[in-house]
Amino acid sequence: MHIDIRCLFTYIMYAIHTFVDILICLGLPLGISGQHTVLSPVDPVGWEGEPLTLTCESSAEDVVGFGWNSRNRSDSSWFHLVAIIYNDVANLTCAFPAAEWAPNAALFDYNCILRTKHSLTLKNLTFDNRWDEWVCRSYSPTIESSHVNVSVLVPVKLVNIEQPTVDTLRIIENSSYTFVCMVMRSLPAASVLWYHDNKTPGLPADDVTLTSRALVTTEEILNADNGPQVELIPLFNIPEGNELSYKCGYIPGNPSEATFSWSRTSDDKHWNGQTLIINSTHRSDDDIYTCKVSNLMTTSENETQIGSDIKTMRVNVQYRSDISRLQTKSSKYVSDAYDEVSTMEAFRYETLGK
Ligand SMILES: *[C@@H]1O[C@H](CO)[C@@H](O)[C@H](O)[C@H]1NC(C)=O
Ligand SMILES: *[C@@H]1O[C@H](CO)[C@@H](O)[C@H](O)[C@H]1NC(C)=O
Numbered sequence: 061m062h063i064d065i066r067c068l069f070t071y072i073m074y075a076i077h078t079f080v081d082i083l084i085c086l087g088l089p090l091g092i093s094g095q096h097t098v099l100s101p102v103d104p105v106g107w108e109g110e111p112l113t114l115t116c117e118s119s120a121e122d123v124v125g126f127g128w129n130s131r132n133r134s135d136s137s138w139f140h141l142v143a144i145i146y147n148d149v150a151n152l153t154c155a156f157p158a159a160e161w162a163p164n165a166a167l168f169d170y171n172c173i174l175r176t177k178h179s180l181t182l183k184n185l186t187f188d189n190r191w192d193e194w195v196c197r198s199y200s201p202t203i204e205s206s207h208v209n210v211s212v213l214v215p216v217k218l219v220n221i222e223q224p225t226v227d228t229l230r231i232i233e234n235s236s237y238t239f240v241c242m243v244m245r246s247l248p249a250a251s252v253l254w255y256h257d258n259k260t261p262g263l264p265a266d267d268v269t270l271t272s273r274a275l276v277t278t279e280e281i282l283n284a285d286n287g288p289q290v291e292l293i294p295l296f297n298i299p300e301g302n303e304l305s306y307k308c309g310y311i312p313g314n315p316s317e318a319t320f321s322w323s324r325t326s327d328d329k330h331w332n333g334q335t336l337i338i339n340s341t342h343r344s345d346d347d348i349y350t351c352k353v354s355n356l357m358t359t360s361e362n363e364t365q366i367g368s369d370i371k372t373m374r375v376n377v378q379y380r381s382d383i384s385r386l387q388t389k390s391s392k393y394v395s396d397a398y399d400e401v402s403t404m405e406a407f408r409y410e411t412l413g414k
């Protein structure tokens with residue numbers, strides 16, 4: 061019977077390592093006092109898409125090689141064997157007594173720097189590697205290193221304002237609006253700063269940093285819609301018989317297009333248009349007049365709201381004093397001298413202008 065010594069050796073070594081792996085999985089200490097194995101860096105940090113190198117070093121000078129294990133911290137899986145790399149002492153290179161001990165060439169590089177110092181490189185760090193926990197150990201004696209956790213940094217590559225979706229936002233004054241900034245996957249999580257542009261787009265120098273959840277008043281936003289405001293004098297004097305033509309003053313809102321209406325208190329009569337016209341004023345036109353101005357505000361989402369304001373004005377119709385009644389009265393009496401005297405008295409009723 062022919063025995064393949066190499067095959068047998070490989071099998072025995074594999075059995076030993078499998079046994080050691082089981083001990084590691086069970087968390088049993090494998091250290092031998094006085095000697096130690098160190099996995100560095102203690103806190104490995106790498107960029108996504110970039111390589112990350114771990115180094116395992118032993119204080120024992122006659123080590124034959126190193127084993128590498130990792131586990132996925134997030135699903136608390138057990139450590140699995142990534143590679144066992146031996147020294148080819150004669151050629152000062154790495155050796156793999158069993159082909160299955162070699163690391164996956166698509167994912168890892170390795171380097172047997174010294175007999176006592178090997179490195180393993182994750183060729184292309186991925187987002188999922190952020191859960192990796194690593195441990196290495198030296199053979200023989202088998203001494204396990206401390207565990208290290210890989211941190212993956214993902215730079216911010218894409219920032220997008222998700223809300224509003226329009227370039228120019230229209231909102232209604234004093235209404236609230238939520239702006240949403242979306243940062244694509246980044247590690248550690250991105251902190252988002254908002255800037256208030258100070259109405260000069262393209263000039264960052266005068267921008268103001270807002271704290272998160274900052275309240276911005278609508279005056280600070282370029283396109284806040286707001287209602288118009290009426291401006292009237294409180295009292296308007298006009299002589300009776302004259303044409304009254306009075307234009308309702310206003311401060312335009314946004315949008316500035318406005319509609320007007322006039323009304324008065326006593327008979328609820330209405331006029332459309334900005335100018336109140338009464339061709340020939342009569343004293344009955346003496347009244348309290350109300351001007352109402354409105355605009356139609358439309359948000360970017362096509363929600364509409366009417367902005368309006370009203371003010372009143374007293375129209376004082378003036379007219380002259382006049383004689384309203386002339387009464388004649390005759391009286392007769394007989395004097396001792398039989399004189400007959402007639403007298404006429406005029407009574408004047410004066411009506412004063414109100
Ligand atoms: C790293 O992996 C990502 C995702 O698999 C791939 O898109 C990228 O091209 C890889 N980078 C390198 C340098 O191989
Ligand atoms: C290592 O060196 C030995 C002799 O010293 C040689 O026979 C063997 O081919 C070398 N192996 C490699 C991988 O170069």
Ligand SMILES: *[C@@H]1O[C@H](CO)[C@@H](O)[C@H](O)[C@H]1NC(C)=O
Pocket residue numbers: 132133134135188189191
């Ligand atoms: C680790 O586990 C998480 C959750 O199960 C999974 O999303 C991730 O892909 C795993 N990472 C690796 C490298 O397998």
Ligand SMILES: *[C@@H]1O[C@H](CO)[C@@H](O)[C@H](O)[C@H]1NC(C)=O
Pocket residue numbers: 102133193207208209
């Ligand atoms: C690595 O992560 C595990 C699980 O979250 C934790 O118990 C351990 O302390 C971490 N180790 C280091 C060196 O941060």
Ligand SMILES: *[C@@H]1O[C@H](CO)[C@@H](O)[C@H](O)[C@H]1NC(C)=O
Pocket residue numbers: 233234287
């Ligand atoms: C908007 O709010 C300000 C301050 O609270 C207030 O002075 C103003 O009257 C409000 N405007 C409208 C149209 O409600």
Ligand SMILES: *[C@@H]1O[C@H](CO)[C@@H](O)[C@H](O)[C@H]1NC(C)=O
Pocket residue numbers: 339
């Ligand atoms: C006022 O006068 C204008 C023309 O001067 C006329 O068109 C209009 O009908 C008049 N209005 C009233 C209420 O009489």
Ligand SMILES: *[C@@H]1O[C@H](CO)[C@@H](O)[C@H](O)[C@H]1NC(C)=O
Pocket residue numbers: 360361362
């Ligand atoms: C708002 O209305 C205008 C005109 O009708 C239309 O072009 C636009 O797509 C509408 N916008 C939204 C957000 O519905």
